[in-house]
Amino acid sequence: MEIRERALRMKQVCPHMAASGEELRNAALRAVSDAITEHKAEILEANEADLAAAKEKGIPAPVLKRLKFDDAKIQDVQSGIEELIGLPDPLDRIHFRREMDEGLILERRTVPIGVIGVIFEARPDAMVQVSTLCLKSGNCAVLKGGSEAKNTNRKLFSVIYDAAVAAGLPEGCMMLAETHDDIDELLKCDDAIDLLIPRGSNEFVKHIMDNTKIPVMGHADGICHIYVDAAADIDLAVPVILDAKTQYPAACNAAETLLVHRDIADRLLPAVQETFRANQVELRGTEDVQAIVDCVPAEEEDFHTEYLDHIISAKIVDSLEEAIDHINKYGSHHTDAIITDDDEAAERFMQLVDSAGVYRNCSTRFADGFRYGFGAEVGISTGKIHARGPVGLEGLVTYKYRIYGSGQIVGDYASGKKSFHFKELM
């Protein structure tokens, strides 16, 4: 069947998925975890095939590492499922219940979004995480994983889907998309898919954002900044900068640009450059920076660049305001930090920097659903509509207004015969 037809059919399954109770959804999650244990041998075998093909293609070691799905990773995803089962149900939460008038009750409660399409990198653990997040939140899911994990994904999908349906969730509540053509098809299904969550390279996410009418949640660039204020503690600043740059340079929350207040530059920069040298980080500085430390010259383009590598750009600013303006102009509204002992400067920075995360005196690398205590994340959003920052279960639900009446008509309120009295019932 065509992707489009399957997606449209999924749309019809949605209400039934939404109506599945918490108990059933948690039982399905437990069944999924058990099925992974039961089919472990086949899953590992499928993963071996992917790894062999990837090695043959000469795929780089870090990618291979992410592609590998072994006992340890299986244990991780299973404890992730356990944790997810323990999380409170995101559905049927009543935001408020209001008496509009006698016998006329308005209520707002959470419901799933509907059909969510998630396109994720070649990490088999992502397949488990994403599909179980969708199950927990009562959403139907179209899942497309990185093609290098093709065999593992296919096996994992059938294990997960079969277990979920056997547990009682509706048939057709999940589907697997496998090819790039499938993605192109999906992008056109704005009448069937409610939300797309693409993960992966900037170009890929940008391509998705530019080629669909479906709302997209995610981030393309992650150009994160660290601004070292005049009143910074240098001993605190240096390890934070190093961590933000090198703890995992390929992550979207790694720092790409260092902004330094002029008053502290000649003390901070030599200390930072020493640490960078010891850790193979290339510093690219403006002329001001070059005047203080020996470094590679930075061009305008550097401040627009997400290196995802052991490279960092640096610039000296004359004021907090200049730093804020730079960040709002060049940044990607992801996560930016100020290092300062000055409460007022920190407050002003956190107030005026227009990013999903604004930090004081710590590494930008903390921008992550697990570290925020959300249990799991489906992605990080730099958009301002719907969810922002690391997105957990909460970003996968919307709400519905219910009114329970007893024959009320608007004519009576328009004519003044009746009037609203709004009384909160909870």
Added chain:
Amino acid sequence: MEIRERALRMKQVCPHMAASGEELRNAALRAVSDAITEHKAEILEANEADLAAAKEKGIPAPVLKRLKFDDAKIQDVQSGIEELIGLPDPLDRIHFRREMDEGLILERRTVPIGVIGVIFEARPDAMVQVSTLCLKSGNCAVLKGGSEAKNTNRKLFSVIYDAAVAAGLPEGCMMLAETHDDIDELLKCDDAIDLLIPRGSNEFVKHIMDNTKIPVMGHADGICHIYVDAAADIDLAVPVILDAKTQYPAACNAAETLLVHRDIADRLLPAVQETFRANQVELRGTEDVQAIVDCVPAEEEDFHTEYLDHIISAKIVDSLEEAIDHINKYGSHHTDAIITDDDEAAERFMQLVDSAGVYRNCSTRFADGFRYGFGAEVGISTGKIHARGPVGLEGLVTYKYRIYGSGQIVGDYASGKKSFHFKELM
């Protein structure tokens, strides 16, 4: 200056608008109300010019009525502003404050979305409502009203803007767009405008949705249904149906289709048809319906049509499920009601119908921000991302994560040297 340049400049004003305190924003609102009083004569004069031009063009009476801005309407918008001032500040609300580890505090608090573009119908009161909602929520606003209200809007805008800036809000926090070319320009400003809220005809809203990468909040069609269940009270059903159809047929929450359970059809339909006849409503029924009452034949196309007129389509269904499927297929996910005395049927309907509003035993016309007790609404959204249903101040804000650290680096948590302990602080 070009719209685009002005919008980009506005983007830079945003953080300062966001940082304006509650007191200042409320003072600005008070100043706006005072300025409207002060400049009333000029505003009424400008409105006279619009009315004269509209009459000359032969614009229909209901449109003229909406265009007219008189003492009574000025009083209405001013009491609206008073109410808005009294509403709690939507900004700086702290959703949670969590200790991730000692000296590492995560906080989520509400912030404005940024730059909001609102395109609204030729009603001068809308100009006041929309601009003051944006002021209250700390958003910068691009305002484009219906061209028939050109003179009134221009006058009102300058009164509102001048008062807001004189009160201390940043220059450039609002701008007026005046022509259709301006709208086309705005649609391209996805790097400057964070959210578009178009109101007006279906075709117009659809045009906006189809021609921009900016997130759009609103609704095109409003195809609302009333389903009369087998267990309905006919005496309750008939006035509710009549109200939903005729209380204000041009509204998006007016009912367009009546679905009737077969078991009650031969008792309900004659009663409904009698009332429709007495109120000049044209009933368009399927063959089943025609067999019970004399009416105009309904075509497939009728069930896709938002009449916005004294016309209603009708169909007989064999079950609650058929009604739900019909609504999810033909509806616009706006507002749909069930008339029934059966609790279980009502629950099932409200659960499975995928609309922003699902009602029991009352008119669909209740779908409105004022009637919901939100104080004011900026529009009604049929989208599921971000705000849904009638959207008040809450839909004009997003949030930001702040972390207050004391030198923490992620490396320490990755290595196991430190660990998170997540403690809720509020």
